[in-house]
Amino acid sequence: MAYLVSHPDEVKIVSRRFGQGAANLDRYLELDGYKAVQKALAMEPDAIINEVKNSGLRGRGGAGFSAGMKWSFVPKQSAKPKYVLCNGDESEPGTCKDRLIFEHDPHSVIEGVTIAALAVGAQTGYIYIRGEYRYLSVIMQKALRDAYARGFLGKNIFGSGRNLDIYWHGGAGAYEVGEESALMESLEGKRGIPRIRPPFPAVVGLWGGPTVINNAETLASVPHIILGGAEWFARLGPPKNGGTRLFCLSGNLNMPGVYELPMGYNLKKMVYDVGGGIPNGRRLKAVVPGGSSTPCLTADEIDVNMDFDSVAKAGSMLGSGGVVVIDDAQCIVKFALRTMKFYQHESCGWCIPCREGTDWLKKTLLRFHAGGGLKKDIDNMQYLAENMLGRTFCPLGDAAAMPMIAFVKKFRKEFEDHLEGRPCPYEKEGAVEQLPVFAH
Amino acid sequence: MKFSDTFEVRFAEMVTHYPTKRSALVPTLLYAQDEVGCLSDEVIAELAQRLELTELEVRNVISYYSMLTTKPRGKYNVQVCTNISCLVRGGEEILHHCQKKLGIGHKGTTPDGIFSLEEVECIGGCSWAPAAQVNYDYHENLTAEKMDKVLEEYRRKEMQ
Numbered sequence: 001m002a003y004l005v006s007h008p009d010e011v012k013i014v015s016r017r018f019g020q021g022a023a024n025l026d027r028y029l030e031l032d033g034y035k036a037v038q039k040a041l042a043m044e045p046d047a048i049i050n051e052v053k054n055s056g057l058r059g060r061g062g063a064g065f066s067a068g069m070k071w072s073f074v075p076k077q078s079a080k081p082k083y084v085l086c087n088g089d090e091s092e093p094g095t096c097k098d099r100l101i102f103e104h105d106p107h108s109v110i111e112g113v114t115i116a117a118l119a120v121g122a123q124t125g126y127i128y129i130r131g132e133y134r135y136l137s138v139i140m141q142k143a144l145r146d147a148y149a150r151g152f153l154g155k156n157i158f159g160s161g162r163n164l165d166i167y168w169h170g171g172a173g174a175y176e177v178g179e180e181s182a183l184m185e186s187l188e189g190k191r192g193i194p195r196i197r198p199p200f201p202a203v204v205g206l207w208g209g210p211t212v213i214n215n216a217e218t219l220a221s222v223p224h225i226i227l228g229g230a231e232w233f234a235r236l237g238p239p240k241n242g243g244t245r246l247f248c249l250s251g252n253l254n255m256p257g258v259y260e261l262p263m264g265y266n267l268k269k270m271v272y273d274v275g276g277g278i279p280n281g282r283r284l285k286a287v288v289p290g291g292s293s294t295p296c297l298t299a300d301e302i303d304v305n306m307d308f309d310s311v312a313k314a315g316s317m318l319g320s321g322g323v324v325v326i327d328d329a330q331c332i333v334k335f336a337l338r339t340m341k342f343y344q345h346e347s348c349g350w351c352i353p354c355r356e357g358t359d360w361l362k363k364t365l366l367r368f369h370a371g372g373g374l375k376k377d378i379d380n381m382q383y384l385a386e387n388m389l390g391r392t393f394c395p396l397g398d399a400a401a402m403p404m405i406a407f408v409k410k411f412r413k414e415f416e417d418h419l420e421g422r423p424c425p426y427e428k429e430g431a432v433e434q435l436p437v438f439a440h
Numbered sequence: 441m442k443f444s445d446t447f448e449v450r451f452a453e454m455v456t457h458y459p460t461k462r463s464a465l466v467p468t469l470l471y472a473q474d475e476v477g478c479l480s481d482e483v484i485a486e487l488a489q490r491l492e493l494t495e496l497e498v499r500n501v502i503s504y505y506s507m508l509t510t511k512p513r514g515k516y517n518v519q520v521c522t523n524i525s526c527l528v529r530g531g532e533e534i535l536h537h538c539q540k541k542l543g544i545g546h547k548g549t550t551p552d553g554i555f556s557l558e559e560v561e562c563i564g565g566c567s568w569a570p571a572a573q574v575n576y577d578y579h580e581n582l583t584a585e586k587m588d589k590v591l592e593e594y595r596r597k598e599m600q
Contacts, residue, residue: 003568081459093523093562126457131470131507132563134576167457170467173507175561187458189465189491191504207459250525250566257567292524292562322525322566330528338527342561348504 004100005257007274011236011244014220015260018104023139025146028107034152036223040115041160043226048119052222054230056242060097061087061178061215062291062320063395064308067222071212073202074120080209082122084113087183088129088136088216091175092291093342094322097246097258098216102129102136105220106143110153110166112219115226117164120212125166127216128183131173140168175346179394180213182348193350194394217246217321237263241307245318249275251325252282264307271302271325282327286410290319292339293399295406296326316406331426332411333418336404337365343400354397357388361404371421378415382408441486447471451490461491465501469508478512506561514549514556516594518542519573522559525566530583534570535559537584541591554598555591 004019012018022028040048053068074082086109090098101109113125127144129137144166147153155163169187171177177186181195184206205211221243225233234242241263247270249256254276261270271277271287278284284299289306294317297304304314311318326335344358361384364377385401385408392398408415417425443451450471454464465487472483479502488495502508518538522531535557539545542555549556565571568580572587579590 090564091562094525094566095562096564096566096568099564130564131467131505132573132576135578165457169457170470172466172470172505174505186466187463188460189462189501191501248567250569251528256569288524324525324528324566326528335524335527338522338524342523345506345561 005255005259007259009274010260011262012260013224013244014101014217014246018100022105022107023143025107033107034111036226037111037114038158040118040226041158045119045121048115051230052225055225055233056240057218057221057225058241058308059215060217062092064318067214067218070202071116071119074210074212075203078210081124082120082209083206083211084116084122084125085206085211085213086113086127086216086219087178087213088127089171089178089183091130091178092293092320092322094248094250094288094291094324095320096248097321099133099136100258101216101220102140106140108220108223109216110143110147112222113166114164115222116212116214116219123163126169126187127166128169128171128187131171137168137170144168176348176396179396182394183213193348196393238307241309245321248322252278252327253325254279264305264310267302267304267306270323275325278327282329285328285330286326288324290317291322292342293403294319295402296410298410329426331424332407332414333365333369334424336407337369339403340365340400347396351392351397353388353391357384357397358400360384368418369424371418371423373418375419378408378412441482443472443475447475462493465491469502473508479508479510515554515598516574517556517558519558519560521563521565521571523562526570529569531570534572534582534587537587554595
């Protein structure tokens with residue numbers, strides 16, 4: 001349903017079956033489907049883990065942790081059943097890549113979950129898909145039924161003597177559930193309140209059993225690694241950043257879309273070449289490089305290679321691959337307000353710094369944007385955000401604080417332009433939601 | 441309390457997927473809501489009993505998830521995204537247009553019960569912004585004119 005784009009610089013690996021009808025199992029088999037699982041069945045579990053480790057595959061959900069390393073933390077012996085959980089709760093604003101994987105290549109996710117299960121010795125897997133993606137859960141349910149019918153899942157898969165059940169599971173609207181411990185709570189039928197760690201899910205996860213949790217794109221990459229080899233995959237990107245990524249280009253671009261580019265692809269090129277540049281003769285103001293929780297980069301800062309380490313060095317994060325481009329017609333204060341409104345809405349309220357912090361930031365920005373800002377608000381917002389960092393169970397507090405700090409630090413002048421009751425210089429019809437203007 | 445056969449088949453299968461019954465709760469609530477229109481007292485009591493939970497435990501879960509509601513909505517729930525990717529491409533203008541066109545605000549329902557309107561957080565239509573969902577159907581790369589057509593189509597569907 002979501003239309004596809006392409007660019008000559010793309011290296012199509014995870015997306016190589018997009019638009020080819022691979023949701024159909026026979027078509028998937030024609031396109032080398034389920035070959036990786038059969039190869040993995042002949043491998044020792046440790047060999048699978050090493051292969052994924054050596055490939056340099058890092059978590060595509062946002063944190064960028066080594067997938068093979070994560071798998072290696074699962075204890076060999078466990079009194080409780082082990083599980084593999086695919087995180088398809090994609091909700092980070094700016095991110096729409098897992099949607100395409102589920103739509104065009106659902107079997108690759110099933111295959112990835114299967115290989116992960118073989119590697120860690122799990123006999124049950126779950127694929128969690130956000131509630132809004134109903135049409136994708138229909139596609140996934142069919143894919144699972146088809147895989148069962150062929151004996152690829154269930155008892156004695158591929159005649160190997162191994163058993164594996166994979167089930168679909170659906171959410172019902174919650175960003176925070178994308179955080180791994182909240183995801184498990186949600187799957188267990190509870191509110192998505194994060195758990196304190198340690199213990200980590202790899203040791204104590206779903207129903208107390210060791211659990212591997214990976215993003216859908218991470219798992220969809222695994223079959224390609226098993227077939228193509230760790231070395232090949234690792235060489236696609238810079239050191240320690242193996243493979244490619246589905247970059248979701250959105251915002252003020254001529255050609256937004258989801259493009260699969262090698263890790264380490266230059267952001268400037270991504271904006272001006274792949275994304276077709278800024279429309280309507282506008283100029284670039286800022287880029288949010290990896291979903292709404294990552295600190296923005298100014299127009300002068302975007303000559304950066306898009307791999308985990310280079311973006312971190314530039315003071316931001318590669319995150320979930322959601323590249324949001326902002327042109328010079330946009331108001332950063334308003335952009336910050338919308339971002340904080342989101343985090344305030346999504347905070348579960350468990351940890352006070354996040355619950356109160358996001359609420360105060362939203363309220364202050366709302367008043368600020370409406371022309372009721374005080375000079376001291378600017379520093380206060382930064383101070384407030386800095387005090388949220390690292391003081392919460394889950395990273396939602398950080399996810400709200402990090403972009404806020406960057407907005408204030410990098411666009412202080414825009415905040416100052418709103419002072420003294422001035423209307424937003426970027427707003428055509430004046431601020432929509434007016435709040436009483438505070439006296440100085 | 442009677443649900444459709446499809447619901448019952450899915451439910452019976454789903455509870456076998458987990459070691460605890462309550463694990464089926466979140467997706468089951470959403471499917472029940474799709475059939476009944478909202479999570480009424482009756483639905484809550486029924487699912488609580490089936491999953492061996494108290495009604496309070498079920499309500500506790502419902503209040504967490506933004507798609508779940510205990511209040512009836514219009515037949516077509518228009519959900520307009522105004523999050524960052526949509527914001528910079530006119531998502532708010534689409535929302536305001538819908539407000540004017542339908543004469544209702546955020547979480548309002550038209551008097552004829554056909555439409556509800558909601559400003560929602562990111563629905564994963566970022567690269568095709570501005571985006572909206574009507575129930576579960578995606579409508580993307582929207583303009584005010586395109587949104588009018590979408591709304592007209594649903595209204596026509598209702599008239600038939």
